[in-house]
Amino acid sequence: MTTHPTWFSWSSFLRDWSGEWADTPADDATVTPVEADEVARRERWLGFPAASEERIAALEERLGRRLPPSYREFLAVSDGWRHAGGFITLLAGTADACWHRDASGLAEMFEGFLDDDPSPEELRDVAVWRRGLQLDVQSDATRVVLDPGDVDEDGEWAVYTWASWLAAPPRRFPDFAAFMRAMHGEFHRLRARAADGEPELACTTTRRLDAQVEQARIQALGGEWERAGRALEEAAEYGRPAAAGLRDQMDRLLGRTNLAHAEELVTDPRYAPELLPPLVAEHAAHRHRDDTVLTYRLRGAGDDVVALAHTLLEQVRSGTYRYTAAGPFGEAVDRAREAARWGDTGEAWRTIREALPLWQPLGPDHLAPLGWLADPLLGPLLTPERGRELLSAPRGGQPGEPRRESDAARSDPEGLAWLADQATPGAHTSYRFVLVEGVEPQELPGLLADGKGTGLDEPMTSFEARSRWRQERREVSVFDDRALVAVGRAAARWSFAFDCDGPLFAPQQFGSPVAACADARTVVVWAGPRDRNGAPFFHLSVARGGAELYTFTCADGEVRRAGPIPPGLAPDRFFGAGKKREGAEAAIRTERALLEAIADEFGVRLPRHAITRGRLHTFTTRPWSRPPGDGEARTAARLECARTDGHGARGPSAAAPHPLTPHPGGGPSRSRSPRQQP
Known part of the structure; x- marks a missing residue:
């Protein structure tokens, strides 16, 4: 079933969005200074007059399909929309909505990418441009369609967007309302990245989301990570300060490093000792030869943070990095490392987990210990189940009882x-x-x-x-x-x-x-x-x-x-x-x-x-095979193994037969016991 946030209604949502847009400077990158926009700015309304039921019904008759509920509700408030996000100048109302029929040539393009065994998603990326309802009227190389072939139980059609400059597959939204909320978030996110010196946009939306981030931070420290994660995800979509950095910490502990890409807290000297090591270890694991890739990810960081990053990189590559923490939690980390050193990873994890209530953050935006993920002995302890267990434990002075270890977090079975x-x-x-x-x-x-x-x-x-x-x-x-x-x-x-x-x-x-x-x-x-x-x-x-x-x-x-x-x-x-x-x-x-x-x-x-x-x-060890006995001959060979040249290249070497497998003949000498030697 399609659900909307409790605060959402089309009328108030669109009115707030229009007012926020009107309050941005006229020369903002997301605003095109044309006459229609000047009218919209004065009237504080990005939309158009509401479409009557008759106009909506006429559109449905022309299309031969009943429109999905959220788009229908939108039209009843505004018959079209200007500036949906940063790259769609005009969104279709009842007069402009029409079947796309691959007018953009995207179906043909994606069809050319198919191999002999395409996935359902790849086939869908072709079909949506032939069967979709086109909503983009004016845009910056961005296409938007409602897909009547992707319908949920409430009759909502999924929305697909594609932009040539993103170099990515089409993006899917479950319904039109979700798409519009994402475009509202895009507007705010672009505004949050505006040039220095421009005033911050303070409005109902930003105040609501900033309060949401603070509440989510406290919830996350108290172990309510799933609830906090949903709130932070929305705030990050709107570009609110610290939201992406907080969510990034949670994603790393959940093993979702492909989603953990926010650098806003990593470059803060307060948090760098904890947040930099996993970022550096990820860079080292990908075997990047060009370390400017790491420097680019730290753009905006001070010289001290960049220097720390390169020191950590050298330690990670050489295997000498050791995670340390202050106080009783740090003492537990040392005990855990010693247990992991001799293979008792279960005991090592329990030691860290039980010490979590003693852990203290480096600052208000620090949610959990993370530096240990780069430690060569402690990092392998992490599994998705253990990450969830860590996030579920109250820490940083928050009240609550730690949850007992789950069966899923016990990665080692007993016995042999x-x-x-x-x-x-x-x-x-x-x-x-x-x-x-x-x-x-x-x-x-x-x-x-x-x-x-x-x-x-x-x-x-x-x-x-x-x-x-x-x-x-x-x-x-x-x-x-x-x-x-x-x-x-x-x-x-x-x-x-x-x-x-x-x-x-x-x-x-x-x-x-x-x-x-x-x-x-x-x-x-x-x-x-x-x-x-x-x-x-x-x-x-x-x-x-x-x-x-x-x-x-x-x-x-x-x-x-x-x-x-x-x-x-x-x-x-x-x-x-x-x-x-x-x-x-x-x-x-x-x-x-x-x-x-x-x-x-x-x-x-x-x-x-x-x-x-x-x-x-x-x-x-010493050999697991006995030497030849009296009167016993055994096939043997000696192999000279080339050393690497320091860059991973190896010299030529011959393959040797297995010691316990008879050689097919030719080449190796016969090995005899001492009494058989001539």
């Missing part, structure tokens, strides 16, 4: 079973991980590396870590199956080392990376949807101090086991008779059941959000 979900972001063909009990994550390189990766790299995304790893490896032995693993906490007493890009599993060549783990208990899992023969594979081994306690492997359709396996992990529970060659869906169910059993047995979990979207420390 999510690894079997093929729809997981960054879906993997196979994965492998080590769980170590009683040690901290930073101790893992000393237990799982052999001197070639004894330290932790700085936290990086999986993509960043793997790109850097490939560039830094000057020589690769294809049977030396080392893994680049991300590390973190799997439980209160467990740490994990996870590789999301494991190769195919060959049970005869497997060698556990767990060697000298003191008295620690370790769990090794290697799984994937398919081995080289087309069957699922799953390996589990549990050891203490490097000595194997029990193990089982399902590969090539067979199950091999050793040691006293606990009943909860017994292979017969999962790989019984008839399950050796199960279908893909059944294999995934089996994998999920195995992962759930392992999580229950050891009380562990892996953080999905941190692994798939966050940044974690990494290091390189």
Whole structure:
């Protein structure tokens, strides 16, 4: 159902608009000094005499259609309109309204843009110019039509506008009243951007909207963000001060960065430390080579703000930016970063959320903490659900109880079973991980590396870590199956080392990376949807101090086991008779059941959000394949990997076969055990 604001009526709306227009200077860019305008200015009326019911009915008879209600109501107050916004000089009344019939050639133009599989929206953009009712009589390259093919349940026709200078698709309005309110807003917005020195337009509309902005600001701080957002959106359309900047802050927390483009508060030195970092991070993420793009977005800013922006840009690009805040909230931010550093993004988010009542704004137009969005460890915590949760929390001294965490905001499932979900972001063909009990994550390189990766790299995304790893490896032995693993906490007493890009599993060549783990208990899992023969594979081994306690492997359709396996992990529970060659869906169910059993047995979990979207420390393990035994030959190759030239270019390099896959022959040498060497 079409609804209008409670303050809206055509008579008062049009009368107010006319008076506001008459009060603008005659040389305003939106005013053309012609005789008709001089009359309109004296009479304070942009419209015409009302159309009688007979004139409206005659128009409907000529068109063969009943007019939509809002346009009909408009005509009953004014039979046409001058200066609808800044670019439509004359809008049609009963005498001028007519079927467009592609008089502008826009249907033909948009038709030329269609590909072989056009979307419904693209087809609509063609059709509206052939079937629409033309309303623009005089305009600055702007077309306006009412579309009888886009009708709502109240009989309202949508309005479509297009301007050549916008270089954008046609803009849609749900009805004629919405279109006219938008044009009224355009008039005010253009007036608000008028040259310096011109008096501000103070009127009923601006006073109403300014009061609305102030009320919305308080509502937003109190957690009523949806209600506040609607009020700010209207005020921003009218160009009211701070409205766009306030709405911008909300859009960023909701993940709508395509809508967050207002710079009016970003250039204010009071707010720049909080509002600049996400803007700068967005610029860096788009990999702009020309930083004048950022400078342009900060036009009007003082030298101190521009200098701060470039300092932040350097920090964001180098990964050294760290968000800080004052007081107890800042202390909570530090704790949250430490939790996120080791993969506990759920705890990191809860720490920030629970500290929100302690947060204080930098000024009256600051709605929420935003600098953390650019922090390499804290930024990945944001999801649309968490953004809504943050905006729903009272803060900045506003009263109210924080809402309990929603299920949607919990981005991490418990346990390990999510690894079997093929729809997981960054879906993997196979994965492998080590769980170590009683040690901290930073101790893992000393237990799982052999001197070639004894330290932790700085936290990086999986993509960043793997790109850097490939560039830094000057020589690769294809049977030396080392893994680049991300590390973190799997439980209160467990740490994990996870590789999301494991190769195919060959049970005869497997060698556990767990060697000298003191008295620690370790769990090794290697799984994937398919081995080289087309069957699922799953390996589990549990050891203490490097000595194997029990193990089982399902590969090539067979199950091999050793040691006293606990009943909860017994292979017969999962790989019984008839399950050796199960279908893909059944294999995934089996994998999920195995992962759930392992999580229950050891009380562990892996953080999905941190692994798939966050940044974690990494290091390189010792090989996961054993060396060749006596009398055993194995295909091997060595690959020289070119370093980048500093600009992302790479030298030529040859592709190497996978270490566990036989080479098709030719090229690589045969690797033998020491006793076989000539």
